[in-house]
Amino acid sequence: MSRPASTSFQWDMANGGDQFGLAESPDSDCMDSPKETKPENPGYTLNSPASSPQTASRQQPAATTTEQNGMEGIKVFLHDRELWTKFDEVGTEMIITKAGRRMFPSYKVKVTGLNPKTKYILLMDLVPKDDHRYKFSDNKWSVTGKAEPAMPGRLYVHPDSPATGAHWSRQLVSFQKLKLTNNHLDPFGHIILNSMHKYQPRLHIVKADENNGFGSKNTAFCTHIFSETAFIGVTSYQNHKITQLKIENNPFAKGFRGSDDNELHRMAKLQG
8 A cells, every 4th residue: 555654764974974764663654853763773774664565455545645743735646656556466577787777667756735945855765575585487476585684775865855845846756867786886876676575665755954954863754655666676577577568668668569578588688
């Protein structure tokens, strides 16, 4: 189900860098200057939503809504939701490469309810959906073992950040430049993932402080999750149905339309 995630937000200067943690909290979806938050470890703290890939509901609302102090009334609508649902019904796969690969479908949202004059920072992260490793056989995905240790959590800050609510609400907010990699030593800020693991994208909306930064230790923010955007990271497409969907809907793959299944698989492996 699409919903705001229960999270807490911390400003962290550990390891000489400006980082912050995002961790689950049982009592609120969004926060406006909470009294105290303590990260378990320095740097990032990332906990996955508590839903499994097998139990995601198909009856999902069109948008997620924020209802907490200071951030109430914010609504986020997933763009191309029908396309995301088509992929989700088959089992979405996203290519991850050493150099970094963009997601398709692209993650784009429409945001409403922001204060037009207040500045906000929009960012994304991808958290493990569960603690399993998967394999694709007999035309279906199945659990094959325990997940590998999670890669260092990274956040992708939208390049327009910080910007006013009027700016964010004017048009679609696109995260199409976000790239996925399996290079554990990636120096470019791409999101590091493990192949054959399932991930959930999360969108965070954060109030910027008067210096256009992330704010103090306690900052008002909210998190929005669309469960139909979850995917399994792969180095080459496993399900030919996913390959066909990518080619039919991705304008950059139009040259391969009409190919037979063997050609689709060959192109998928080349692409990976």
